[in-house]
Amino acid sequence: MIKVRKLVKRFGLKTVLRGLDFEVRTGEFVALLGPNGAGKTTFLRILASLSRPTLGELRVAGYPLPSQAAAVRARLGVVTHMPLLYGDLTAEENLRFYARMYGLGQADIRLAEVLELVGLSARRRDLVRTFSRGMQQRLAIGRAILHDPEVMLFDEPHTGLDQEACDMLDRILREVAARGRTVVMTSHDLARVEDLASRFDVLSRGVITASAGRDGLGGNLLDFYRGALAG
Amino acid sequence: MSSDRKGPTPSSRPPASFSRAVFAVAWKDLAAELRSRELLSAMLVFALLVILIFNFAIELAPSLRPTVTPGVLWVTFAFAGTLGLNRSMAIEKDRGCLDGLLLAPVDRAAIYFGKMLSNLTFMLIVEIVVLPVYSLLYNTNLFVPGLLGVILLGSIGYVAVGTLLASMAVQTRTRDVLLPILLFPVIVPVLLSAVRASGGFLQGLPMEQIRPWINLLAAYDVIFLAVAYMVFDQVVEE
Structure with missing residues (x-):
């Protein structure tokens, strides 16, 4: 590989x-x-x-x-110690943005699936800058696996x-x-x-x-x- | 991560189209700015302060206004624009988001055009606010269709080269200082053409005298956009 x-x-x-x-x-x-x-x-x-x-x-x-x-x-999915996320967008908006960049068409189902996996479904509409470091890192993993690399x-x-x-x-x-x-x-x-x-x-x-x-x-x-x- | 993949796999999925990626980047910038209002408010306050300072510093006779106005306007746009360009790229760099963008499987020029589009929008918003304020303070009619066209062309040129140089400057520790030092010498042809063409419209000169400056401005826009399209990938990669 x-x-x-x-x-x-x-x-x-x-x-x-x-x-x-x-x-x-x-x-x-x-x-x-x-x-x-x-x-x-x-x-x-x-x-x-x-x-x-x-x-x-x-x-x-x-x-x-x-x-x-x-x-x-x-x-490829990449996770670093930096979250690579936008603080002024919500968790869902961040993932939706990256879904567009990766060419995922109707990404609603995938977004829900990923947010569930990283345990952030309940906070999907909250701004990322309100998240703790741990939550940001979980969302960063969600971003990295969004396109199923x-x-x-x-x-x-x-x-x-x-x-x-x-x-x-x-x-x-x-x-x-x-x-x-x-x-x-x-x-x-x-x-x-x-x-x-x-x-x-x-x-x-x-x-x-x-x-x-x-x-x-x-x-x-x-x-x-x-x-x-x-x- | 789904084992029973519902959608197409990465190997079969078509990459995001160029235009889709451009608008995704621009949408992201505008949505984030709508929330924070960090960048626009800084640009607006700065632009209005520059206009006010000019208003106090130079007492203009009405006959001199058409000659001085283009210079004052473009100095204001250029300074406020630099502030916006710096901030726009700093937001990407500080949280590592630039890497996030560069990891996307799209033509990297799409990232440049997306950033350029959002920077242009911010600059046009500042101009829309500055123009009536300037008109009131200096009692000068700036709502001349030709002048508005020149401002649009000049802003495209400014943002085209500014976005490219900001993405270079942001990689350095001295980015705040470096951007104006890199940008202003390169942008001279755009500013010169824009000031001359703007002055021509304000002084009511015949179109034959203004057209060469507009042509020059349009040519620089095309050249800067083409150069940025070709080199952006090299500029952002280590």
């Missing part, structure tokens, strides 16, 4: 990604771990076609990037959420994964991703330094992570 070969990204003289190779099969839930500044967000932004690679080959959902970026974006990218989705909101987010993430969607998520919260992901990759100094499935961790995730950074 995602294939990346020899990906390089430079910002001026600074090289952030140094020949990164990465592959995700359909239905996998990959947790992308790494210290601050490792290049996780840059990598996800390139996969989301928000940033151009300097060098390398990328294919997402069978389409090459950046040449067929629009086709990739139609199959095949691939989902989550960039630190738990940032700034309280325990209850994190639990609700995890419930939605599990539901997304259970539907067979391919998920790549960056996070610093090892305890939380250990329960969610089916594979763990460590990105350090611009390359993937370790990769293991749930069974291949050889102990717990923290030891695996520390080992990957030390190696």
